[in-house]
Amino acid sequence: MQFRLGLIVNPYAGLGGSVALKGSDGVAEEAIALGAVPKAHLRMVEALKVLLPFKDKIEIYTASGEMGENIASELGFNIKMVYQAPHSPEAKDTQESVKLLNQTNLDLLLFAGGDGTARDVFQVVREDLPVLGVPAGVKIHSGVYGITPKASGLVVKLLLEGELVSLMHADVMDIDEAAFRDGVVKAKRFGEMLVPAEPRYVQAVKMGGKESDELVLSDIAADVIESMEDEFYIMGSGSTVAAVMESLELDNTLLGVDLILNEDIVESDLTAQRLLELTEERPTKLVITLIGGQGHIFGRGNQQLSPELIRRIGKENIIILATKTKLKALEGRPLIVDSGDPNLDSELSGYYQVITGYHDSVMYQVATPEELEM
Structure with missing residues (x-):
């Protein structure tokens, strides 16, 4: 035949x-x-x-x-x-x-x-x-x-x-x-x-090299955007989250926090208090990434995300983004939550699904500073 x-x-x-x-x-x-x-x-x-x-x-x-x-x-x-x-x-x-x-x-x-x-x-x-x-x-x-x-x-x-x-x-x-x-x-x-x-x-999925890294970021952005619903999305700081905003063709506060709804800006560069006011009565998700080399997802560069806000959002509504290159650079160390509230940090610890590409994710551990010392 x-x-x-x-x-x-x-x-x-x-x-x-x-x-x-x-x-x-x-x-x-x-x-x-x-x-x-x-x-x-x-x-x-x-x-x-x-x-x-x-x-x-x-x-x-x-x-x-x-x-x-x-x-x-x-x-x-x-x-x-x-x-x-x-x-x-x-x-x-x-x-x-x-x-x-x-x-x-x-x-x-x-x-x-x-x-x-x-x-x-x-x-x-x-x-x-x-x-x-x-x-x-x-x-x-x-x-x-x-x-x-x-x-x-x-x-x-x-x-x-x-x-x-x-x-x-x-x-x-x-x-x-x-x-x-x-x-x-x-x-x-x-x-x-x-x-x-x-x-x-x-x-x-491509890995390595400047151009390839850009393509991986665009993959991550495509995954996040595809899953967006009729809810508030708090967009944290960092270049990986910025890639999502760029794909949405929205102005981004690289070192701040923005709020979007239905792929449009609600307000930019928000304070902790303003975030609490705006999200009081509407379901909200939080999109964050880690600080490269350190692994912090809360407590470094995003203090606008207060313990009260994070509790209101809930662990299940936290979306973590990272390239595999950044995760591998941690050499097995967990991501770190240091919100300023030890009880909240303990509640947030555990394993999370981290989006690393389009329909591509890995399970990764999140720990408190105290757990790192044990």
Whole structure:
């Protein structure tokens, strides 16, 4: 029985990276004019080379020319074309190709591109069709890609060898490239696609590096914003909370405390007394982060959050945000509550779910100063 593999290449994926355009969406011509050389097809070649020993068992369904036909033919695969692509294909050509591939009873759709390509595929692909991305873009933020092009090929190889590879839904994420070029990272989740779940080869959330840290913060912000309800949200100080405010396009008091409702500012830079007045009769949640290197979540830099306010809000309404990098820097030490009220500190101690990414959290201990000395 033949393995029916769909194949799509976005030939312009990754063009903007080498010429510092921080993406390729809408700037392919500019990138080429600056000297960028298309390399997405080479990424797909890396993936397909892993499958050469199985080429007699594979039937590739693809689009013409640079969108898949050329490289599949050069490598000697048996191919069937479903779409005649223009000389300079665009996003709509990816979508038209996928629409036709939906009708061919594929076992898997393999595509090369970046987050923009993943969005194009997501918009039209059948929900029950497994897909896997070959990383070829400037931005690889979505969880539908292999860690490397070769890793994507190895996942397909496992399927061909009859290995039990589970399927999972992975997030399709993208950032606003125009804003990114101005130094602002805004991530948005567009949905999920079904992917082969092989943790050795399929990527997870990015960690490390300045740009990656910014993307992790945007992931955290996306998670918080998605869960917001018709309630007050007290936004504590610190850069991680500031990332949420930035994603909401709201002015933020970096070293102060703001109050928002329905994704809009109620009041900024509030005092402890004003917070008590405003939140007296409305359900309220508190969004806080830790002080990097120290681990304090209360008692350092946010004294506006009085013991009376924290008691009113309740432990269950405290939302803690942190990157895994910051948590790892604590080297296993717990987060610290030092509210000025030892009884409250004791009530607040225990294990909390700390949001570390989009739909990604860890359990982490919170302790009182006294517990640290024991």
